[in-house]
Amino acid sequence: MTMxxxxxxxxxxxxxxxxxxxxxxxxxxxxxxxxxxxxxxxxEIELAPNRKPYFDDDKLETKKLDSALGVALLLTAFSxxxxxxxxxxxxxxxxxxxxxxxxxxxxxxxxxFQPTDSPEHGAHFGCATCHGADGGGGVTKYVITDFLGRTxxxxxxxxxxxxxxxxxSTEQIRSILVFGxxxxxxxxxxxxxxxxMNDQQIEDLVQYMQTPVEDHGLKISxxxxxxxxxxxxxxxxxxxxxxxxxxxxxxxxxxxxxxNCARCHTRGFSFDRPEVAxxxxxxPSLRGGATVRQFPDVQEMTEFIKESAQYGEPYGEGGIGHDxxxxxxxxxxxxxxxxxxxxxxxxxxx
Ligand code: HEC
Ligand code: HEC
Numbered sequence: 001m002t003m004x005x006x007x008x009x010x011x012x013x014x015x016x017x018x019x020x021x022x023x024x025x026x027x028x029x030x031x032x033x034x035x036x037x038x039x040x041x042x043x044e045i046e047l048a049p050n051r052k053p054y055f056d057d058d059k060l061e062t063k064k065l066d067s068a069l070g071v072a073l074l075l076t077a078f079s080x081x082x083x084x085x086x087x088x089x090x091x092x093x094x095x096x097x098x099x100x101x102x103x104x105x106x107x108x109x110x111x112x113f114q115p116t117d118s119p120e121h122g123a124h125f126g127c128a129t130c131h132g133a134d135g136g137g138g139v140t141k142y143v144i145t146d147f148l149g150r151t152x153x154x155x156x157x158x159x160x161x162x163x164x165x166x167x168x169s170t171e172q173i174r175s176i177l178v179f180g181x182x183x184x185x186x187x188x189x190x191x192x193x194x195x196x197m198n199d200q201q202i203e204d205l206v207q208y209m210q211t212p213v214e215d216h217g218l219k220i221s222x223x224x225x226x227x228x229x230x231x232x233x234x235x236x237x238x239x240x241x242x243x244x245x246x247x248x249x250x251x252x253x254x255x256x257x258x259x260n261c262a263r264c265h266t267r268g269f270s271f272d273r274p275e276v277a278x279x280x281x282x283x284p285s286l287r288g289g290a291t292v293r294q295f296p297d298v299q300e301m302t303e304f305i306k307e308s309a310q311y312g313e314p315y316g317e318g319g320i321g322h323d324x325x326x327x328x329x330x331x332x333x334x335x336x337x338x339x340x341x342x343x344x345x346x347x348x349x350x
Contacts, residue, residue: 102207106217109208112201130185135162135218142185154271156185162218163225165210167329171311173206176326181282222333229334232259253346256339278350283328287350294319298344305340306332
């Protein structure tokens with residue numbers, strides 16, 4: 001018997017046990033019926049349950065009726081109190097359902113973000129390998145091809161993604177993930193861009209990047225984001241040897257531009273081989289008076305850098321915001337007004 005059972009799965013074993021109990025039950029039923037079969041004819045009339053003498057009126061109309069009414073009252077009271085009580089709890093239940101829904105999305109986003117060889121449970125797409133485990137930025141090897149078809153391996157800086165929530169709208173973040181950034185190590189992830197991720201996975205990652213660190217997301221505080229933009233500029237000032245008497249970096253329009261704008265507006269900047277400063281790459285060239293022509297009014301340029309172009313919406317003299325790949329980020333949250341003034345002066349001098 002054990003030999004036979006060992007070959008079965010747990011479900012099959014359970015099925016066998018339930019089957020055995022059923023067969024035993026039927027047998028018991030059959031046996032009791034067969035035993036009753038010996039009673040004399042006509043006795044079934046006496047034995048029929050509906051032939052049993054019932055309560056007399058006294059008992060029926062007082063005790064029996066009272067208890068039935070009592071139970072009815074209790075049940076009515078239960079419904080009367082229970083429904084509003086249920087309704088009172090409903091708002092909280094719905095809020096928690098939404099919270100739980102979001103929490104699960106963040107959890108899935110976290111899992112998708114992990115390196116592909118992470119021992120954590122779930123699917124991983126390796127964002128952390130390039131962008132850092134905390135999304136604070138990193139580097140990756142990348143093979144570039146020049147116009148003669150010669151290839152070369154470079155080390156490409158991947159930007160921080162723990163502050164994208166302060167620089168891009170939800171639409172923009174979604175678009176960056178779906179279409180990636182052609183000509184950079186950032187691949188297209190969405191199906192529409194030719195990538196491996198379905199819409200739900202893209203949404204989970206967007207949610208993960210927009211959720212604060214304390215709620216298990218990736219987003220650092222606004223102060224942290226401002227400090228990050230500042231540190232980017234300080235790093236560039238140091239690189240250029242722009243130091244004060246105490247050896248501290250002196251941040252100016254150029255270092256602010258290099259730290260926060262150049263990777264999109266200067267070819268080669270991301271792998272330490274910058275070509276013409278502000279000469280254009282993913283973002284257009286800002287040189288030769290381009291920004292002055294696009295924004296004759298400095299105020300309009302300030303607003304553009306603070307708020308960026310909306311997809312399909314005109315800006316400046318002849319610009320149109322393009323969204324595939326996210327477009328231009330907005331800097332009104334992470335850069336101060338003075339920083340933006342300094343960057344604009346630098347850009348207009350290019
Ligand atoms: C092979 C390295 C690599 C991987 C893997 C990768 N990225 Fe990127 N990612 C980059 C690089 C490099 C850029 C900057 C591209 C550019 O210069 O325009 C970037 C840009 C981004 C940006 C825009 C940031 C900004 O400030 O412009 C976001 C958001 C982003 N990646 C999210 C992700 C997510 C989410 C994943 C995982 C699904 C991921 N990346 C996987 C290398 C990578
Ligand atoms: C992630 C890439 C990216 C970064 C970083 C970036 N830009 Fe841009 N920029 C763009 C793109 C793309 C456009 C074209 C407009 C659009 O489609 O959004 C643009 C357009 C512009 C324009 C308008 C140029 C024209 O002639 O139409 C200016 C000015 C500009 N950027 C300034 C900046 C400044 C200043 C910074 C840094 C504080 C910056 N950009 C950082 C991608 C970027």
